[in-house]
Amino acid sequence: MAGITSYGAYIPRYRIDHNTIFSAVGFLGTFPAPGEKAVANWDEDTLSMAVAAAIDCLSGIDRQKMDGLYFGTTTQPYMVRQNSAIVAAVLDLQPNIRTADFVGSTKSGTGALLAALDAVKGGDATNVLVCASDCRAGKPGGPQEHLYGDGAAALLVGNDGVVATLEGHYSVSYDFPDRWKSTGERFEHAWEDRFIRDSGFSKIIPEAISGLLKKYNLTIQDFAKVVYPCLYPREHAAIAKRLGADPSQIQESMLATVGDTGSASPLMMLVAALEDAKPGDKILVASFGNGSDALFFQATDGIAKVGARRGIKNSLANKKELASYEKYLAFRSLAPMELGMRGEESAATSMSLLFRERKTVLALCGSKCKRCGTPQYPYQRICVNPDCGAVDEMEDYPFSDKKGILFTYTGDNLAASIDPPAIYGLVDFEGGGRFWFDFTDSDLESVKVGLPVEMTFRRRYLDEARGVHGYFWKATPVRA
């Protein structure tokens, strides 16, 4: 039976308090609810967060078994160049898979999930990875600025080792024009909040959920958890009342800790619900955005056997306050930053080179000498071990999942950086191999020789003149 076989999530480390934003710029006719929101670091975006959630979800799972990857978002970095195909390349999935981007609405995440479930139910696929991620910036001073947070979720859909079976689903679609954005625009436009609240969230979500209950002859009390997003904290609770649900049945919205993560929101909340689910629990999840998709899952005995995940709980706990609104503007490219003329120098990214070296650059794949066993990065045809030197006796060797220790480092104030000093160093990997890497999610004071590190996939540069988002891996202190 088709269902969810694994889950993962990612919340960026930085959080900014609503009041930090409010005291800097205020809001148009509104006051912020207490709380904070998750802020992607300057080197993170929708795609890098999707990768982080996917890696969490696939922990301990053979990636060669994947036969599809669907990616739901409203903030995909590329309009042309399939974002799901990039994620698949980063994860080093086999090429004989189906990839698709689901975009344009905050229900894109559940859309991708339903498509994956359909593929598995139909027998065309046995393991489809679903990623949902959003990194939306509101205009400085506007209400979206503090309401929108950054984050991602990933779910593996299959029919073997299912931890939550899909029991049913029901969708409604409306051209509900609460928010819109045209090609080439940076920010969303929004209609009045009261309209979005009264004609949107409080009507459409109950309609989808009621439709599902009716379709399967259920009552809301049958569910251990009911999951749905809502931009407005008070309305989130009011919808529960309207559904006749007890507040204890409602999955916490994370509006005061992460913010509304758009297409990732319902799936992140679903991951949080799965983290607490007991065998037999029924979970209802509904999305919102030009309608709503409602899905009904039931946890199996396997729910207790999901291996350690960062998931929502650990990601929520791992945080660092971003005390400066100005840093937030810099991180999200909301203020033009002076990088100096050295920083303005930008050579073109060679796409043919990138494709040829995609395993090296996107998947952080090096080689291991079959004769002496030495791992090395990047891929070498001639073994770097001076006592070996074997020629063309290499096999692929992934470094992305290897931990390491920091051999040496610096914090560089001369290197052009959005967040100086630029920290980088040499990493010695457990099991062998050494290379230079940039550091991220760190500060110079906490970096020491011998620090345990792991690898994280990040956006290294944005070449605006040529429309290129350049990605690579960085080292980061091992997170809980």
Add this chain to the structure above:
Amino acid sequence: MAEGIKNKVAIIGMGCTKFGELWDKGPEDLMIDAYKEAIEDAGIEKKDIQAAWFGTHFEEHSVGKGATSLSTTLKLPFIPVTRVENFCATGSEALRGAAYAVAAGAYDIALALGVEKLKDTGYGGLPGGQNLMGTKFRLIGPNMTAPGSFAMMATRYFAQYGLSPEEGKNMLAKVSAKSHHNGSLNAKAHLRREVSVEQIMNAPIIAWPLGLFDCCGVSDGSAAAIVTRADMAEKFRPDPVYIKALQIALSSGEEMMYTNWDGAHVETTTRAAARAYEEAGIKNPREEISMAEVHDCFSITEAVTMEDLQFSPRGRVREDIDAGRFNLDGEQPIQTDGGLKCFGHPIGASGLRMMYEMYKQLQGKAGERQVKNPKFGVTHNLGGFPAMNVISMFIVGL
């Protein structure tokens, strides 16, 4: 059996411009100034030069590729001219090309000239050089600068030998203070100001743990040498300077990609130095080498180089620095002209500038910086980063 280059080649003339932020001089002016001094010093004319080697590194910021910028600037009459480039060891590479050509008997007299015009970029520090290490490395290498790459060696040195940041920075500050003193005595040097250890330690951090005064000058300049066959040298002057050894070594990749390098020394220097001492017949470098111009792009580079050249025991250079061994009045003066630190570092010229100082010192023409009765001088020219580099080393004597 290879014989090496000992006593086969002599330097009979040298020239070196003032180094610095020479806003009013183009690379062509610098080339001509160094060339003029060199041929006048050698007592030769343009028609005597049979071939030339030309070194420049950041060609995209000044003279462009190829060697026609040298041949057309000097109006060299259709002779062979080769441009060489080997990171910051480019100047030594030009001299190496000329020296081996003469040693091979292909030519009697050859010119080596290095130039760099760094101050037309519009910003401080070296040019970004995004493709410095190639188009692939740009996609996978860190957002690294020269000071940062060498700072990582300081971090490693401090960790390996148990120095606190304070102790380590104090050791490095003494290295720079010494070079500032020497530079203050040199009219051609870029930076001519005495600086105290306290000032150096309190300077703004460029790349932790290196501060402003741990970094060398970014300068414009040019230097040149005229070389000839050893058996002809005394026809030109009574005091030619002979090449006793010439070695270069390049990283094999194991420092960066294998895990046996300790990060607190430079493997290429260690290897090339051992070969050079063997070539020159030097058994005890600490005692036999009178003086050296080493590649002090950063204070830490000079410190570890003292160990790599076997002037100080491994991990113990601090004792020699504290004892003043490398000061102008010490037992083994280093950077008598101020070094890269204060003479400045116009990349393509630096290796030849080092030789200029050794040449003048051996001839007893170093004025108030004169080392007493020098016998052997060393130039050590490093290009790249500690983890991946080229070093070029000469031993010269009378």
